[in-house]
Amino acid sequence: MHFVMAKGILSSKNGMNLYRGCLHGCIYCDSRSKCYRIEHDFEDIEVKENAVELLAYALEHKRKKCMIGTGSMTDPYIPLEMKIGNVRKALQLIDKYGFGFTIMTKSDRILRDLDLLQKINEKTKCVVQMTLTTYDEDLCRKIEPNVSTTKERFLVLKRLREARIPTVVWLTPILPFINDTEDNISGILQMCMEAEVYGIICFGMGLTLREGNREYFYKQLDRLFPSLKEKYIRTYKEQYWLESPNNRRLMTLLAQKCDENGIIHHNEQIFQCLHTFEEKEAVKQLSFWNLEMPYKNLY
Numbered sequence: 001m002h003f004v005m006a007k008g009i010l011s012s013k014n015g016m017n018l019y020r021g022c023l024h025g026c027i028y029c030d031s032r033s034k035c036y037r038i039e040h041d042f043e044d045i046e047v048k049e050n051a052v053e054l055l056a057y058a059l060e061h062k063r064k065k066c067m068i069g070t071g072s073m074t075d076p077y078i079p080l081e082m083k084i085g086n087v088r089k090a091l092q093l094i095d096k097y098g099f100g101f102t103i104m105t106k107s108d109r110i111l112r113d114l115d116l117l118q119k120i121n122e123k124t125k126c127v128v129q130m131t132l133t134t135y136d137e138d139l140c141r142k143i144e145p146n147v148s149t150t151k152e153r154f155l156v157l158k159r160l161r162e163a164r165i166p167t168v169v170w171l172t173p174i175l176p177f178i179n180d181t182e183d184n185i186s187g188i189l190q191m192c193m194e195a196e197v198y199g200i201i202c203f204g205m206g207l208t209l210r211e212g213n214r215e216y217f218y219k220q221l222d223r224l225f226p227s228l229k230e231k232y233i234r235t236y237k238e239q240y241w242l243e244s245p246n247n248r249r250l251m252t253l254l255a256q257k258c259d260e261n262g263i264i265h266h267n268e269q270i271f272q273c274l275h276t277f278e279e280k281e282a283v284k285q286l287s288f289w290n291l292e293m294p295y296k297n298l299y
Contacts, residue, residue, distance in 0.1 A: 001044065001045045001047060001080060002040065002044060002045075002046060002047070003046075003047050003048075003049040004046055004047070004048060004049065005048075005049055005050050006048040006049075006050060006051060006054060008054060008058075009048070009051055009054035009055050009058060010055070010058050010068070013069075013275075014066050014067060014068050014069060015068075015069045015070065015072055016051075016055065016068065016069070016070050016090070017048075017070065017072075017073050017074050018047075018048060018051045018070065018074075018076060018086040018087060018090065019045050019046060019047055019048070019074045019076070019078060019080065019081075019086070020038055020040075020045070020046040020048075020073070020074055021038060021040065021041075021042050021043060021044060021045045021046055021074060022042065022043075022045070022074050022075055022078055023043055023045070023078055023079060023080075023146055024075060024078070024106065024144065024145075024146045024147040025144070025145045025146045025147075026106075026143065026144045026145075026147070027142075027143045027144075027216070027217055027220035027221075027224070028143065028173050028175060028207050028213070028217055029213055029216070030208060030210075030213050031073050031074065031213075032212045032213040032216050033210045033211065033212040033213045034210075034211045034212035035210065035211075035212070036073065036212075045078065045080055047080070047084060047086070048086075051086055051090070052086060052089045052090065052093070055090055055093055056093050059093055059094070059096075059097040059099060060097065062097075062099075064277075065098060065099055065100070065124070065277050065279065066099060066100065066277045067099070067100040067101065067102055067125070067274065067275055067276070067277050068094055068099050068100065068101050068102075069101070069102045069103070069104075069274070070087070070090070070103050070104070071103050071104030071105055071129070072104060075104070075105050075106055075107060075147070076103060076104075076105060077105045077107035077109035077110055078107075079109075081109065082109060082112070087113065088112070088113050088116065091113055091116040091117070091120070092116060094120060095116055095119050095120050095123075098123060098124065098279075099120075099124065099277070100120070100124040100125040100126065100277045100278065101117070101120050101124075101125075101126045101127075102126070102127040102128070102129060102274050103127075103128055103129065104129040104130070104131070104170070105128070105129075105130060106130065106131050106144065106147045106148060106153060107147055107148050108148040108152045108153065108155070108156045109148075110128065110156060111156060111159060114159070114160075114163060117160075117163070117165055118163050118164075118165065121163075121164070121165050121166075122280070123279070123280060124277065124278060124279055124280065125166075125276075125277070125278045125280075126165055126166075127165070127166045127167070127168060127198070127273065127274055128160055128165055128166075128167050128168070129167070129168045129169070129170060129201075129274075130153050130156065130157060130167060130168075130169055130170070131153075131169070131170040131172070132150055132153060132154075132169050132170070132171060132188050132191065132192075133150075133171070133172070133173065133174065133175075133179060133188075134150055134179045134184060134188075135150060135179075135183070135184045135186075135187030135188050135191075136179075136184065136187075137149050137150065137151055139178070139179060142224050143175070143178070143179075143220075143224070150188070150191070154191045154194075154195060157169070157191070157192075157195035157197060158194070158195050160195075161195050161196050166198040166273075167195065167197045167198060168197060168198055168199045168200070168201060168270055168273075168274070169188075169192050169197050169199075169200045169201070170200075170201045170202075171185075171188060171200050171201065171202040171254070172201070172202055172203060172207075173206065173207030173208070174205040174206060174207065174244055174250070175207055176206060176207075176232070176235070176236075176242055176243075176244045176245065177228060177231060177232075178225065178228075180205050180206075180244035180245075180246050180247075180250065181246070182246075182249070182250065182253065185205075185250050185253055185254065186253065186257075189253070189254065189257045189258075192263060193257070193261045193263070197263060198263070198264060198270075198273070199263060199264035199265065199269070199270040199273070200254065200258060200263055200264070200265050200270075201267055201270055201271075202251070202254060202265070202267075203267065204241075204243060204247055204251065205243070205244040205246060205247040205250045205251060206241060206242045206243040206244045206247060207242050208240055208241055208242070209236075209239075209240065209242060210240055218232070
């Protein structure tokens, strides 16, 4: 861990990264790519020492309310967060100034902040995004070793549903010859149905590899799946997008199950929801829940 003084905290699209680097050890992590210019060792977490002060200033001076997002580059709920607490401090500010919020994570540590997520969602909109890639728990521990397992994440999704907080699942990446099976996708989709997620984001069954994460991924294949690296190289060479041979069949399965269960699977529609700020009226909100309307229809 090391500290830096940042010049700013919010991107042009109102995203923020309170930390840079990660300890989850997911073998496919795109954030290791050199294009993101993380100059330090990826496991040496960079902490923005003045992040909370910068966020407070940015929110206080914004002319229009909007959705604030985090988690696209670094999971906010790395173990270090439980000591430093920057995510919780950021949530307190977002609640204080009346902004909406969306977060991406693979960790059940998010439940520590359930009280603040609920407060934000009562006034505006809070959407939790969670990645699910691997239904099999043993395989999950191999390819995503230092993070909550899929079952643990599923329990988080159910808890969020009970708290009436909308959820979105990222079904990505799906690794060719590893978890690109009908059993795997069906198992994940069943979890999504039981948790009544709002939507599922999927760009296709496969993964991306570029300089930085390619080398790390192949090193992990050598360690975990001997000889599989050679099959990848023969099949895909230096391609950026590595599409599963089962892509068409699995995408058809995804669309069919989502349509049957009222789960949004059009990426553009989900992103519009994630980026659209909404200010709720207390009376209208109360009447919706009295009618027991499903939350997935409110957004």
